[in-house]
Every structure is written in C-alpha cells, then in structure tokens.
Amino acid sequence: MAVANQDITKEMFLPAEIDRTENERVSGEVVSVWKDAVRRFVQNKGALLSIFIVLLIVLLAVSVPYSHNYDPTHQDLNRSNLPPRVSALSWVPFLNGQEDGIDVYQQRGIKKDFWFGTDQLGRDLWSRTWEGTRISLIIAVIAALVDVLIGVTYGGISGYFGGLTDNILQRIMEIISGIPNLVWIILLILVMKPGLIPITIAITATSWISMSRIVRGSMMKLKNQEFVLASKSLGAGNARIVFKHLIPNSLGMIIVNTMFSIPAAIFFEAFLSFIGLGIRDPQASLGSLINSGYEVLQLHPYQTVYPGLLICLLLIAFNLIGNGLRDAFDPKLRH
Template identity: 85%
Template sequence: MAAANESITKDMFLPAELDQSANEKISGEVVSVWKDAFRRFVQNKGAVASLIIVIAIVLMALIGPHLNNYGPTDQDLNRSNLPPRIAALSWLPFFSGKEDGIDVYQQHGIKKDFWFGTDQLGRDLWSRTWDGTQISLIIALIATLVDVFIGVTYGGISGYFGGRTDNILQRILEIISGIPSLVWIILLILVMKPGLIPITIAIMATNWIAMARIVRGEMLKLKNQEFVLASTSLGASHSRIIFKHMIPNSLGMIIINTMFSIPSAIFFEAFLSFIGLGIREPQASLGSLINSGYEVLQLHPYQTVYPGLVICLLLIAFNLIGNGLRDAFDPKLRH
C-alpha cells in the first residue's frame, strides 16, 4: 500500500532515444508490379504446368518432323493405314502395330516403325502431325500479333480522344463485328484460293475487335489519371501519351487477352480446315489432319486421336495460362 501511495514525479520518466531516420525506412521488400505478378504466376501450379506443355509442343513442332526419315508429304501406298508401332513399347496395345489382333506390319512385310502410324496414302502421321502443329501455331501467332497491333492502336485512339472520334470508330466496330466470321471466310475464298495466307487474313479480319474494346475501356479509365494530366500539362503529344504512358499501364490486360486470343485462333483455323475452307492437301494442319482421319474414324481411329490430342492440349494449356496471368495481374486477387 505504501508503494501505491508514492507520488509520481517527473524524474521517473526518461525520453526515449528514437532515430528519426528510422521513419524513412521501408519495412518490407520493394517489389515491382512485374516481379509480383511473376511470383504469383509461379505459385499457380496449373498455369506453370500448362506453360511447360506449350513449350514442349512448340519444341516438338520444330524438331518432330526431323526425328525420322519420312517427310510429311512422302507417299507409299504399300504402307497405307499402318497402326502406330514403337518397338520399345510394343507391349502396349496402342503401339503394338496390331489391328484386330493382326500384325499389320508383318502382313505387309514392313520392318520400320511408324510412331503415329500412316494415313490412307502411306504418309507418316508423326511427321504430318508435328508439321501441321507448326503451321497451326504459325497461323495463330501471326494472326494474334497483327490483332494485338490493330486492336491496341484502334482501341487506344478511340478511348483516348473520345467524343465524336470514339463514336465513329465504335460504329465501324459494330458493323464489322455484325458480319459473321464465316461470311468473311467465304468472301475471301471466292477471291483467293484456300491456303495459309487467306486463312490468316480471315482470322485477322475479326479477332482484333475484342482487343480493341478492352484497350478502349482501359483508355477511358486511365485518361483522367494524374500522370496523364501531368504529361498533358508538360506539352506531351497525343501519340506519346497513348503509347508511352497509357498503353504500358494497360499491358497486363493486353497480355491476358493475347493469351486467350491464341487458342481462339488455333481453334478457328482447325474448324475452317475441318470443313474444307482452310489448309488444303498436301499441306497439313491440325484441322485438316482431323478431317482426313474423320473419314476413316471407325476403321482407323488413331488417325484422329493424335492431332486431336495435340489441339486439345494446346487449347487447354493456353486457357490455363491466360487464367494464371489474369490472377497474377489482378490486384483484387492478392492475399
């Protein structure tokens, strides 16, 4: 009780020794937007696995046709419709070289293996599958890059200037999007022969519309931000503000939409080739290979399985990568 009754004096308190410079120190690690997005993308196991699958397919598309002695257009009717056979995996039913219990290779007197089998003209499906994958990826890549360029430029100008410019450009956009893509294809086929260039142009004709609308929305959101107003007050030109300040700040959305555009272009090419409006013989694409195998699906299903498996892996993998990038760049999903 005596201690409780002691009076509190000023001598009992001493000033705390504080370093004023400590207030200026940042307690955590400084992480840039791109580094943070990369960390969060790597944590997405599905997206990383999909990226590995895409890289593996691209590598096989480049080196696959050169792994054996058969070109994608080499024909030999003596080896037509051979089932897949790999000597080291002959214990597996899918690579035994047998159909209905009959050794087709022994029946035709063929000693060499065809890993994916052959088609009706005796062409090696291994070489044709990877060569077709290469063509499909080239078409999708060219179409997507051009779509990004047109869509970003068109959407950036429309959203930045607004007013009458935006109104006119958006009405043009609505007219173009109102015409079905298949109509564009048929019109191009009437003018040009089916092939690599017409199908690429056809995909580019309408795929950029989604990118333009997304970039326009980003421009409308960013053009009233402080950094844009500061650049305007310093006398920066319109082109510099759009392409040096606003587009880089929209790069996350552009990358995400690009990753979704690639599988869309691959599927569109496969669909057109499947219905006979795309790649023609003797060239091969994934869609044309599926179309050829569809004709003998009940007798020789392997001719459809392998190109179908490749296109399914590409579509699923690119979509998962797009989802992973969307989650990585979206600040609302940060924990």
C-alpha cells in the same frame, strides 16, 4: 490502505529516444508490380506445367518435319492405313502395329516403324501431325500479333481521344464485327485459292476487335488520372501519352487477353479446316487431319486420336497459362 500523496516532479521522467526515420521505414519488402506478378505466376504449378507442355509441342512442331525420315506429303499406297508401331514399345497394345491380332507390318513386308501410323494415302502421320501443329501455331501467333498491333492501337486511339473520333471508330468496328467470320472466309476463298494465307487473313480480320474494346475501356478509365495531366503539363504529346504512359499501364490486361486469343485462333482454324474451308491437301493442319481421320474413324481411330489430343493439350495449356497470368496481374490477389 491509503497511498501517501507524492508530488510529481520533472526529474521523475526521462526523454524517450525516438528515431524520426523509423516512421518512414517500410516493414515489408518493397516489391514492384511486375516482380510480384512473376512471383505469383511461378507459384501457379498448373501454369508452369502448361508452359513446359507448350514449349515441348513447339519444339517438336519445328524440328520433326525437317528431321524425320519421311516427307509429310510422300504417298505410298502399299503402306496405307498402317497402325502405329514403335518397336521399343511393342508390349504396348496400341503401339505394336497389329489390327485384330494381325501384324499388318509383317503381312505387307514393311520393316520401318510409323509411330502414329499412316493415312489412306500411305503418308506418315507422325510427320504430318507435327507439320499440321506447326501451321496451326503459325496462324495462332499471327492472330495474336494482329491483336496486339491493330487492336491495341485502334482501342488506344479511340478511348484516349473520345468524342467524335471515338464515335467514328466504334461505328467502323461495329460494321466489321457485324459480318460473320464464315462470310469473310467464303468471300476470300472465292477470290483467293484455299490455303494458309486466306484463312490467316479471315481469322485476323475480326480477331482484334475484342482486344480493342478492352484497351478502349482501359484508356477511358486512365486518361483522366493525375499522371496524364502531369505529362500534358510537361509538354508531352498525345502519341507519347498513349504509347508511353497509358498502354504500359494496361499491359497486364493486354498480355492476358493475348494469351486467350491464341487457343481461340487454334480452335477456329481447326473448325474451319474440319468443315473444308481451311487448309487443303497436301498441306496439313490439326483440323484437316481430324477431318481426314473422321472418314475412317470406326476402322482406324488412331488417325483422329493423335491430332485430337494435340488440340486438347494446346487449348488446355494456353487457357491455364492465361488463367495464371490473369491471377498474377490481378491486384485484388496481391498479399
């Protein structure tokens, strides 16, 4: 069937109603980088649970040594090597104060409970465990602060200026990192008394190196960006560019690396105390408690189990938090 020819005229068309502002409207919600990172971190259930675990451990480590009835350093040989006992949980096999079917508390005429038992000198392991946790956390926090203060500053200056400055700073860092940590600690123990201060200095002496390398690489990548050239054109000095522009743009990487440095410091302190180069009696740390309990592991395993579980919880929790932060700040995972 043939279609009749028809002339196309202007009256057949109507002008389209087009709003020019529609082209500039964003279809999705405008979300900042930090807000998106927080939202994705909150969706990580493992990281959130780890934060609650860490906060609970910190709360107990701060409060128990000062609120408990027993002094962590008080000795009483009459109550040496007592098994754990919690009267309200006496139906639990490992919390009834018995060894080989014998009620040790009744045998010695002791009426008070020791929730984690006692060590060879009769010291309360509940208060000593949380006292040791507090010391281990203090060392870890100091190491993290040194990472941020020294590592970020050192790496930022080295990466931003480059050239001769970078070469000199990198050679110094290579000399420092070339000396093993154990050598640092042995030298410090020869000069200072073994304790909290020498082990803290030894851990922080080289812990900032990895942070400085990460920040240096980030500075070398960002310093040639357009916003740095714009800041220079407006008269900004080098210090302002480094600390106000470049380092904030690397903040996500810095936070993630800081979170990973905390469990590394806790493990290193526990290792040093375990081999006898760290915290000494009467002070306690998680590593020194494990070292003391290791001597009677076959007879009284509870003296090693509780500080060992705390170290495992701290290491796993901080690593999960670090993994959650790394995923939250990774731009490849943004939706």
